[in-house]
Structure formats: C-alpha cells, structure tokens
Amino acid sequence: MADPRRKKAKGGKGPGLALVDALPSPSAEHGGLVFWTQHEKRVPVDLREFVHGRYDAAEGKVGERLWGGDFDGIPELTYQLAPYIHAAWVSLAPGTVDQKKKHLYAWWRLFKKHRAIAPINTVEDLDGDTYQGFARLAQISGEPVSTFLTVVNAYREAHDMPELAWVGLENSDTPSPAKEQPSEKEVKPLYHELVHRYYAILKRWEDADAEARAGTDYSADLLKDDLWTGCLPTTADLHATYRGLAERMKYPCPGRRSVCEFLKVPERKLNALSPFAIPAAGLYPTKDDIQVFFNLFLLKTGWNAATAREVDAATGIEKHPTAPMYHVVRGRKERAGGTYQVAVGSEKSQIAPGNILRALIKRTAPLRKQVEIELGSVRKKLEDVPQDHRLLEEETRLQEMTTNPWLYWWPTRGIHVLDERSSTFMQDLVREVNERLPEERKIKINVTSSDFRDAYISFAYRRSGYNWLMAKLAAGHESITALQHYLKSRQWKEHSIRKVAIFSKAMWDEIRNRRVVDASILRAMVERGDITEEQRLRLEKHRTIAGMGCKSFTKPPVQIAPEHKEGSGCRVQRCILCPHGVIFQDSLDHIARRVAELHDIKTNHTSLVAWHDSLFKLELANGEETLQVNFDAALVKERVDYWTNQIASGAHKSIIMEGAYA
Template identity: 30%
Template sequence: MSIRKHNKDHLREIAPALAEASDPKKFHQTESPLCFWTVHENPTLVDLTVFAVGDNSVANVVGTRLGGFSGRPLLIEELAPVMKALMEYYTPATCARYLSSLRSWWRLFDAVECRDQPQGTNIKPVHSVEHITEIHRQRAHDENMNRGLFGCSLVLFNIARKHKGLRPLHWKPMERREPIRHLPPEWQIRKLRIYLKHRWFEALFRWQTADELLSGRHTVNQEEERLKRNYLRFRDVVIRSGNPRPTARELFSDFSGTRYLKQGYSVSDMLRGTYPDSETIRYAFFLCLANTGWNAAVFLSLSTNRTFIESHPKDPSRYLLRGFKTRAGTEQVSEGLYKSKGSVGVILQTLVQRTEPLRARLKLQLYQESQQYTEMIAANSSEAELNSQRKLIERLREGASAIWIYVTAKTDEIVWLARDERNHATTGPSSFLSIVISRINEDQPLEKKLSPLKPSDLRDAFAAYAFRISGGMILYVMKALGHRSLKSTQAYLNNTLINAQSENLYRNFSNSLWDEIKLHGRLDPTIIASNSRYGITTQRELSRLEEYRTLRRSRIGVGCKDPTHPPKSIAPNFQVNGKSMCHVQRCMLCSEHAVIFPDSLSGICKRLAELRTIKSQMSTLAFLESSFGQEMENINIILNGFEAAERDQFTLYWEQRIAEGSHLVIDIDGLQKVNV
C-alpha cells in the first residue's frame, strides 16, 4: 500500500468542527483598541502597540530594521480606528506595508523634532494629526521617502483629519521613478527553464521508482536495494505511528544515530522518495513562474479548497488553469496539455496528490488547536495567549490548503511556501535562484555563463516572449499578463532586451532606406522590410522577387509561370509555338503555373461571380459534367486565405456589374464550349 493512499476517513468526523474553525466570528475579539485581527481569508494580527510605547531597536547587519523611534500614544489612538476600518479586508502583505509606512513617518517625526534643529525654530511635537505640517512633508521629500510608504500614511492622516473637521493635506507624492529592467537574452531564460524542467523530472522519476519498489519490484543494484529498505521502513513507521511525517525519534526507534547510518538508513532519502523536499518544491515553483508569466503571489494564493484547474470546454485533452491576482482584482488564465508532465497544471496536480497525507495531518492539528483555543476562551486566558494561539491556528489553516507543501530532514514539522513570506523573491548570492544559476554556470564556458536573475525577471521574460511571438502586439501581451491597463503592460515591455531589439530594427531600417536611395534612386518597401527584419537581402532572393514581379498576369490578376505552355487539362486544343499565350486563362484549375498574389483578390472574386452566373443559366447535369464545379471549389478554398468582409465586398461588386450588363461573362470551358 502506498503511503499516499492511506485511509483518511477519520477527517470526516471533524469536518464540521473544521468548518466552524474557519469562521472568523467564532474567534475571540481583542479588547485592546491598538490590536485587531483582519477578516481577510488569510487573517493577520495588526498590533499597533509599538507605535504607542516606541521601539528601541537599532539597525542590524542586514538592514532589516532602520532604527527605533519614540512612542506617540495620542497620535496612534487617533489613527487606530481609521486603520481598523480601512484594513479590515486587506491582505497580510498590504497590512505590513501600512505598518512599514507608519514606522517611516514615526522616524521622520523624531528626526524633525531632534535637538539639532537651528536656534529659534519652534517645531511643535506631533501628538495629533493636526500637528503634521509642511515641514514634515518637506522632510519626507528631502529624504526621498518611498512613494508607496508616503501615500499609505497620507491616506490615514487625511481620514483622521476629516473626522476632526480639519482640511485634508493636499500633498503631492514623490515623482514616480520608472525602473530600468535589465533583461538577459532569451537563450539564458531558455537555459534556466530547461534546467528547472530537468530537476522536476528527476523528482518524478525518484517518486516513480519509490512507488515501484514499495509495490514489490525487484531491485537491480545495491543502491536500489538500500533505497527499498529505507522506503519500507518509512512506510512501516508511518502506518505504526499514524503520522505521515514521522519524527526523528519515531524513525530511529531503538537505533542509535551511528548504528542507523551504518545500516544504510537515511531520513533524507526516506522523505525525498515520498514527498517534495525544499529544493524540489522550489524547482516546481520557479518552473511554473517561467512557463506562465504569473506573479509569485498568484501561485502562492492557489488553494486546494477551491477548484483552480478544469478541462478545456472545446478540447478534453487540454486544461484551463485559473488564478486570481488579488492586488489588481483580475483573473489569470493559462492552458496546457494533460499529457505533458512538465506543464504547469500537471505539476500542480502532481504536487497536490503527492502531498495530500501532509495536508490531512495539518487538518487534524488544526482541529486539535481549535479545540484548545475554545478551552482557552472558557478558561479566561490572557489576551496575549489567545492571540498567540490564534496565530498558530491561522498558520495551520493556511498549510491545510497549501499546494507548495514539503518536508525536510532538518525539522520534524511540515512546512510550505507561505503566502506572506518573501523567501521566493529574495535576491543576492544566497537566494535559491542565484544558487541555481551558479550550478548552471559551473558547466558553461565563459561566454555562455548566465547573468544574475531576479524572480521578477521571469515575468518580464514571458512578456518579451509574448511580445515577440505576437509580432509586437501590445494587446496580446496585456491579455497574457492579465493587466487591466496598457500602461502596466508598457512598463513590462520597457526593458533592455526589447529596447535593444527596437533600436537594432530602427538602425537596420534607416540604413536600408538610405542605401536604396543611394544605389537605386528609389524606395522598394519589400526590400527595406526584408533588410530591416532579416538582414541583407541576398542576390538569390532579389532574383526570386524580380521573377515573381515580372510574371505575366491573367485577366483575373493571377500570375502565370509559363503562359506559353498551358496544361492540356486547361486548354486541350492549344497549339504550342513559343509565342501564343494561353487564351483560356482558367487559372483556378492550373496548379502547375498559377501564382496567387495579395492583389489577386478582386480578379478571383470576379471569376467566382462569373461561375455563379454560369451555374444559374446552365442545366444542373451540364454544370456537373463540366470543370466549372471544380473551379468554383478551388476558388472557395483560396478565398479562405483572405479577409471575409473584403472578399464578400468584391464578389458583390462583380455580381452587380454582371447583373447590370457592364461586365460580360467569360464562359469558356477547356473541355467544351458552353452557350449561355
């Protein structure tokens, strides 16, 4: 029996309790006016106490803190009800941004009120929103405060001032700085994507091998024999303990650490053959980012409690993957093939199936901790204890529906890529993406080494890819990225790669334009376009262009490769003498010599109108015995390559001319003469 298929029916008994635990109304509400829980689907505790008592911390080595600040209890008491009303449904990330904004302003207030002010300056300490003046705005601009942090607190200040009957602060935020997006060449992104895909398939092969060994497959070498003993021991411990992620004590049992290793047992191998580990889950995560162009937050917000993948309504072999971009309020859609194990939808399905026992364990823990929370309320536990317990419950609730869940030998706990963590977006030499690029570069020659990349570059690269395959269509890129405005899309396309391509195209166009004028004294749009897009046009290509341009045209505007030698099927009585031209000109029956040009549409529609007139004036039997029917069928096939509205317009025009008698119908059949 596979570990992933163990019985989970016991969860049915606690399902009602789990549903009740998900209702925010069932939780105890905080009594402190400076502390409240949001009611977002991923609730977070907003604690404003530090702004009342102050923060005495100093900047640390990595710069995660920018120094402490003094407390302002009266000011935060004015802002607390505003923040509670405004942030009630905000995501944890948005709440964190507002708190960071307040920290910046609290430090700014301290800087303005410091003792180093010039003599004679009378700056009143800020204890209320009415004490905030132009001096503070100017200081924020002088210190180049982040535009977003400036705006967050400004919203809070103006709402609080409105409640006090004060005029709003009409402050202009800092100028928006357009980021310069340095995007590496496409071949580097492709190299990274292939590497991530290979690592994912290695994990699939590892799991497949483990399942086969557990099902009784014979081992083929000593290493497989060792792995099989590890997998069998892990399965036995899981069944015996009832824990899909046994602790180290349960796995060691009566073995000492040294004896455990001498027996060939490895906790890491046991876990890697059963569940994703830290590296595997990140390989899968970044592969999904590279293949869809979605934001990381969209993937992290996917939940097993909601359907995120469904079969394509027009093709059951394909799927539609749906995500939701909370910040923009838009739905993200991607599609792929079920048969492709490396497609995003199949990766997600595989992870959900492989990690289901871990989620079942977290749901059980969620039930137990929720029961304990209820008991703590009945026992009148302190506010701090209740908030700490609820933090644990909210964390377990997120994990119980998480997709990016994994295990590691470093801890006995079940872990996952949390929605409010930034571990997927970190940069620098120690980030996961930087480590991956270093591994790739180990086997690369100097000129083929990959440049440093940020996770956000994967979305930029996808935008550049969509821009290229669409022929430079911004609306296509806008739809692919799920943007609501063209302005957002244009920002993604303003990167070094596309700009360099545009500059190169303009340079080639300019050089080709003046070369044509200098050498030939004319402008040939076809040659200029070819030189701009594909480089210098060869003599062979020029000869082919000239050959097609000098082709003789028939009466319906179709080119003819050899008008002096029409096929016998077209003109059976034609006498070839090298001078006479094809007098039949039934070009839609001549696959040997006919050449269709874009400007041949009007003539082809003219012939279609003629054939319709011939058909209406002939007997059905005579028409079927002639070659007119085949000619009409060929015309309809050719017209499918033109715009429907344009071909209908031309056809109607010639039908009207035939009807009024200004155009005479040519009714010559290569096989027989038909009288109309």
C-alpha cells in the same frame, strides 16, 4: 447556538472564516493596537511595534539584507492613528497589509533620523512642511506617502484640522529606472536545469517507492537490542521502516524526536536509522524541491509568484471545455480584484502546468490530510476560547494550507508551505549553472523568480514579431497600459534603438538607390532586415503579402481591420480571410507560405488560449481550403513542405504583422 465560524459560507468550498462580532474592531486587550482583517484570508494586524519600536530585527544573512533598519516607538502618534489604520486596512489582503506596514516603517525610521531636529510625538507635530522636505530628500514618494497621509488626514479631518497636502510626493512623476531583465539566452539554461531537477525529483520518489516495497519494515522491532547486531539496514530497509513508523504513529512525516517520544527511548537507540532525511525525501518534497516545482511552474505559465501561490489544490485544475487533450489551470489574482488568470497545458507533457501541480498534489496528499487533522484540533479548542488570537491565527494558517499545493517537509520543523519570504534558492541555482557555462555565456545579473514572468512575456513579444496583442495575452492583462511596465526594461529600449537605426538606414538606402520610398517595401526591410527581388517585384505589382489581388484595397472589412484609417491602404493584408481577395495562378507559393507560417505561429509563437481567441484559426482553415480547391494537391504539399522546412531551419521567419488584429 452554533458557532458562526463553523457555518459554511455561501458559494464557498468549506468552513467559513467569519470572525465573531467582537474581533474585527481593535482589541481593547491591547489598547486598540491589535485587530483581525475581514478579508477572505484574515490575518492579525499588530501595531504594538510602532509603540515600542523595533530593534535588531534582522534574522540571518537574508534578514540583514532585507531589513531596512531599526526605529523607535512613538506611542502617542500610534494610539492616535490606530483607529484610522484599522478602518483603512481591515478589508485588505494579507500581502497588502504587509506592504502597508513596510510603508509605515519607512516613516518611523525617518522620524528617528530627524528626531533631534524636529521630534514627532503626535499628529499635531506634523504641521508645516518640514517632513515633506525630509521625505523628498529620503526619496520617499508614491505609495508610502499615500499610505501615511491617508490615515493622518483621516485623523485630522475627524478632529477639524486642515489636511496635509504634500504636493508632489503622493504621485511621483519621477520615472522609475529601466529594470535589467535576464535575456532569453540567460533564462534558457536555468529552465533546462529546473526541468532536469524536476525529473530527478520524480525519479527519486519512484525509486524510493520501489525500494520501500523491496525493503524490510523493522518499525515493530526497533527496540530489540540485537536488531542491528552484525549488520546495518539497507537503504531499502530505511525506506520501508520509515513508512512503517509513519503508519504506526499515524503521522505522515515523523522526525527523530517524535519517533523517540513515540517509542519512549533516547535518540541514540535510532542511530542505525539515521539520517531521517533520506527516507522522508523519498516520500515528500523538500524545501529545495518545492522551489524547483514552483519556479518551473512560473516559467511554464508566465504568472507572477503571488498568483501561482493562490492556486487551489482542489479546484485549480480543470478539464479543457472543448479539447480533452488539454487542461486548464486557474490562479486567483489578488492585485487585480480577485480575478482569475488562466494557463493551458497539454495532458501528454509531464512539465505542463497542470501536470506539475498534479505530481505535487498527489505526493503531498498525506501532508494535507495531517493539516486537516490539526485544523480540526484547533477548532475544537476554539469552542472553549473563541477569541483566542493565537488559536485564530493558527486556524487561518492551517485552513490556507488545506487547499495549498505548495506543501513540503522540513526535517526539523515538520509540514510547511511555500511563502513570500526570501530564499537563496535562485542565487544558488544561478551560481551552480554558471559553474558549468563558459565565460561568454555566464548569467551576469541577479535573477529572481519574478524575472521569469518578465522573461515569459518578453519571449511571447519577441516570437510574435513584437506584437503587443500577443504579449498582452501572454501577460493576462486587461489593458495595454498594464503591459507597458514589462516592456520598460533595458533590453527593449535597446531593441527600439536598433529598429530606429535599421529604419533610418533602409529609408536612406531606398532614396539613394531608387529615388522613391514605398512604405510597404520599407516596412518589410525593417521587419526582415532585407527583401529579395521577387518580394520587391510582388510589392511593386500591387499584390498583397499573400500574393493575391484586392478588389477594394482602401476599404477592408471592419472585422479584419477594425482600426483602418479611411482612405489609406489596408495594413492588415490577411487576404485569405477577406472577401475582397482575388486568387491568381501564381498565388500558390505565397498562400502555401502563409499556411506554413500559421502552423508555425500555432505551434511555437502563441498559447492555446490566444490561438482560439484569435482569427488565426479561421485564417488557417481558409488557407488550407483555398489550396485544396484551386491547386494541384501534390504541388501544394511540395510548396507547404518547402516553407515549413525554411521556417524550421531559420531561413524564413514567420511574421505577425502590426495590424494583425486577432
């Protein structure tokens, strides 16, 4: 009978990962404390640490900083909850399982801290509100409480016990503090440094390829005693010899130990070929290289790190369906139910998202092929021991690596893949960039890779004239509510305070100087800081922002102003799109300005996807046709060029108004 693990899943792209029937339930071998998830990316869940405790878990400086503290084992409580943890977690994604375990760590630490006062050994010991109070004092609330109570109350329900209702802990009403995000000025030097390093890596590979072609391959002569007599190999020879060894060994990234084992000689015989890192780094990305590629990719897409790690090396890049000069990159969003996030890039740009991935995928192809060989070997062993946990876990790890673009070479550990574990790369990058910056421009806050997504969304929000729709499109969110998390930072709260101050000053200035407040003039002053007399005159003549008249100012078409309030004036004023618009001889300059603004919006203020999904594209086409049909071509060119230059110099800013429903 065929092994069910080797069948292809329907609609899948390779061997299925379904486990044999016995494995999804808790393993009897470990007293029901070990099981495998049934998620697409299966992982083992081992609850034995909650029985035996966990001590001195920190590994190095990073581990010491991230580990929250040791905890004692609570055997009986763990055995009671194990079946209910299995039921609650068996379908979860790997990252969610890790998070759930960290939630339980917090409770086990709390139980250890208060063991002398209120010892917890079983679910029954949780009766009362003692630990509800302890949790509140320890500021444990929200998801950690929900994770714990879900399994505890499932046990209590199954044993006819009243559920624990710890009111106020599961859904904390305490607002999270505003997160400090790096500003655009702080992100820019990091971006330029990443771009510089990216091109340096590509150049290093290109130079190494050229040297390997020019050098002499001594891989067949390494055991000759007189090989290096009187001379040492050049760098070109090192590259050629290393690649020759890889070919002879049929292994893409040999290290010193594996080469010595292959040649059956002690390591001292290879001193002339040392260090191996030089020729290997000429072939494959290193640990730092992969961080450069990854963080630059985050900056170019605005994705979160988890989504970027889910890009499939085989299917993640596609041709654009309508524009051959662009490509589309897709990444799976586990936290959004497996939906896909999309980024569009130019085929001409080396630092476009798809081209960053292509350069990496091409370079790591031999590593991926080696992983496939190792995967086949593991599956061969599983035919004899289909329930071996270690082999199943290794199969899962290797299967994921075969489609993962973020592979790299580690001198002492072989082929690795970028994972979620902490790295000091960003701290080192910030420190090195700061060393070259004057004091007033130094980056003051601790920047992480996740901040790049916040910076991308903030950039889109600012450059679109603080348009929520543009920020939502940049974030790839389905609702404005999800976007609000990213706009709670200190810089946006300060921005709101500044805008309120500008509004207040503008309103009282109008009252003091003109004895009347016109809403359209007030809004223009808040957006631009000030308006010219020509602009004020146009507004007072009841011309629209496009310099046109309107046949029905209080009844704009619903497709242009879907949120228009009955009886009020049109807020949108996208007159070039509107059948109510009336063109006058003096409308030329205003329409030309709008055309120049739309070109600027397309080029600098919105993504290709957002542009094609909006009405801006049609508005630009209508504006150009209106100018062509109604005005002199030379005069049109002169005015469009004038406003284009004004925008480029910063003298005029393109405004995407509130109500520009795209």
